[in-house]
Amino acid sequence: MKASLIFQSLVGLVMAVPAADSADALVARQSVVTGKYCSPITQLCYNEYTTQGGSTFRVAVSDAAAGTTFDIAVQLLAPAGQGWVGLSFGGSMTYAPLAVGWPNGQSVTGTVRWANGHTMPTVYSGATLKILPDSGTNGTHYMLSAICTGCSSFPRSGSGTKTLNPSGTFRAAWAQNIQRGSVAQPANPASNFNYHQYFNYFDADLGSAKVPAAQFQAAAALA
Numbered sequence: 706m707k708a709s710l711i712f713q714s715l716v717g718l719v720m721a722v723p724a725a726d727s728a729d730a731l732v733a734r735q736s737v738v739t740g741k742y743c744s745p746i747t748q749l750c751y752n753e754y755t756t757q758g759g760s761t762f763r764v765a766v767s768d769a770a771a772g773t774t775f776d777i778a779v780q781l782l783a784p785a786g787q788g789w790v791g792l793s794f795g796g797s798m799t800y801a802p803l804a805v806g807w808p809n810g811q812s813v814t815g816t817v818r819w820a821n822g823h824t825m826p827t828v829y830s831g832a833t834l835k836i837l838p839d840s841g842t843n844g845t846h847y848m849l850s851a852i853c854t855g856c857s858s859f860p861r862s863g864s865g866t867k868t869l870n871p872s873g874t875f876r877a878a879w880a881q882n883i884q885r886g887s888v889a890q891p892a893n894p895a896s897n898f899n900y901h902q903y904f905n906y907f908d909a910d911l912g913s914a915k916v917p918a919a920q921f922q923a924a925a926a927l928a
């Protein structure tokens with residue numbers, strides 16, 4: 706029994722770290738469906754992007770958002786019993802804030818991470834998440850609902866700063882780990898977690914994701 710357990714965890718490790726090529730092939734056929742969603746709990750309305758990985762990503766900004774520093778509301782949603790989901794604000798895993806969420810019992814843990822390479826992303830001190838009360842886990846899904854401060858502008862590789870346009874579109878990247886138990890310490894926002902199985906990209910339009918400033922502020926006040 707012991708040998709087979711060791712074998713299983715080795716298999717798990719290999720599956721958790723697929724070659725970049727096979728991961729690319731896996732997601733190449735995936736497309737994104739767009740829509741609108743309004744939270745019945747916070748009343749905040751989002752642009753919604755649903756992937757063929759069964760995950761959904763939502764974004765909203767205030768119509769008062771301007772300049773380089775503005776808050777971005779996000780929802781990251783995936784089937785219950787899976788590992789974690791993440792959203793990059795820079796169109797890649799590297800050199801961009803990564804909002805990441807995973808189930809923790811009936812609740813959800815959220816964190817913003819950063820990676821300079823294709824290695825375990827560490828906690829990013831340049832951004833913070835306010836967790837909104839529609840976050841949680843039910844029989845079918847887990848969802849991180851949060852407002853990111855610091856995700857709209859960030860340093861790029863080498864020098865320079867990437868700044869999102871609150872009235873424009875940004876290239877988003879997403880990642881999804883579908884394996885239960887792939888987050889080492891689910892209650893800890895700084896926990897290590899295993900590699901994603903799925904990832905892909907979509908264009909997130911902040912211009913059409915704008916909501917009245919009062920709606921955005923009322924939702925943020927629930928954090």
Ligand SMILES: *[C@@H]1O[C@H](CO)[C@@H](O)[C@H](O)[C@H]1NC(C)=O
Binds near residue numbers: 843845
């Ligand atoms: C579970 O939560 C998800 C995400 O909020 C929601 O879409 C779904 O309707 C919920 N399911 C039930 C049974 O409440």
